[in-house]
Amino acid sequence: MKDVEHTITVAAPPETVYGIIADTAQWPVHFHPTVHVEQLERGEGTERFRIWAVAGAEVKSWTSRRELDREALRITFRQEVSQPPIAAMGGSWIMKPLPDGGTEVVLRHSYRAVGDAPQDLAWIDEVTDRNSRTELANIKALAERAAEREELTLSFEDTVLVHGEPSDVYDFLRRAQDWPDRLPHVSRMALREDEPGVQIMEMDTVTADGSRHTTSSVRVCLDGDAKRIVYKQTVVPPLMTAHTGVWTVAAARGGVSVTSQHTVVIRPEAVAGVLGEGATVADAREFARTALSTNSRITLEHAKAFAEDREAERTARSRV
Known part of the structure; x- marks a missing residue:
């Protein structure tokens, strides 16, 4: 498994940021790569959904399970059914309170390519990096403009x-x-x-x-x-x-x-x-x-x- 991490600082409270990330129904509106999220199961602190998202010039679909911990300001996720060239994908969102009332958002991914093929791993690296940066920038803009939303x-x-x-x-x-x-x-x-x-x-x-x-x-x-x-x-x-x-x-x-x-x-x-x-x-x-x-x-x-x-x-x- 390859581990990568992306971070961004947001001038908004952690609870505001957490709410944006937790609300999967609004992801197609909030996040440019996300086309649609279909809720499959939902319980206390857990959910399972299918997502369609733009990845490069393609549209990929997978099923994910998430564990949501509002008190810890942490959301973990794992793809149950991935699409090639991804063999496995998981990670977490962590909202860290800052002294000035803002938030450091940490997005972590762990993934593996089918057959560990170098060219497939390079494709996953590129798509994960681009989509992660885009999502974090969107979250920052949304949280800092929460009053206008x-x-x-x-x-x-x-x-x-x-x-x-x-x-x-x-x-x-x-x-x-x-x-x-x-x-x-x-x-x-x-x-x-x-x-x-x-x-x-x-x-x-x-x-x-x-x-x-x-x-x-x-x-x-x-x-x-x-x-x-x-x-x-x-x-x-x-x-x-x-x-x-x-x-x-x-x-x-x-x-x-x-x-x-x-x-x-x-x-x-x-x-x-x-x-x-x-x-x-x-x-x-x-x-x-x-x-x-x-x-x-x-x-x-x-x-x-x-x-x-x-x-x-x-x-x-x-x-x-």
Whole structure:
């Protein structure tokens, strides 16, 4: 096993830092490499979850178990199921109180490569170092801006009721490669799915004024009882520091409920440059909500029409 350690000093109390690291549900919003966390088990002082994260040019997934000790300000973790080239990975987060009221955050990793191959170990070294530095910098920024976080974070959703089959709606949303032919605001889509259910996509959208915007995202398609597609923008617009979302398709009274949910974090220092002098964070929140909700509503309405057309075709065939 190879042992590495990364540290950072944070001008915030240890309890604040601990809370950020302990809340895995918010990791996709807080940490750039994390795409999605699916909670599998949770008990007093322990949890087990599956995580999808960007590692280099790939998306890796693994299952981890964590032990959380709030009094000791320590969280230990161990990957139960790792993905090659990682053979084993574990470590700990330690929050050390400083005399000035701040915190020294220590992140330790112990890992081994499959077959102890030198080139694989070098890849793990590079990814672990880059992701650790990124996570620690994010934690520092989050903890030191804890008072602003609520104002900067915005979550909202749009829902439509579809008179059709859940599988048809899910098919429309999952097959994003067909969106340039199906959605008026999508002009280009480059999508690859190296692992079933994990999609890496680059999309060009056209706004009402005719301008084009390119976004890059990772999507994880979860085909359970309530079908979901969770996603994270890996390259965000200048106005945001993070953008995550979920498409949810579920049976509902009278049909199928389809919901688009967004969570965004505003970049306050970019507001004036994007929206003009005098613009506020409140203006940025409204701008982001309007832009994202408009595109979501268009997609929802087209998914509804697609599923209801298919349902009408089935009904017509059954009467022949």
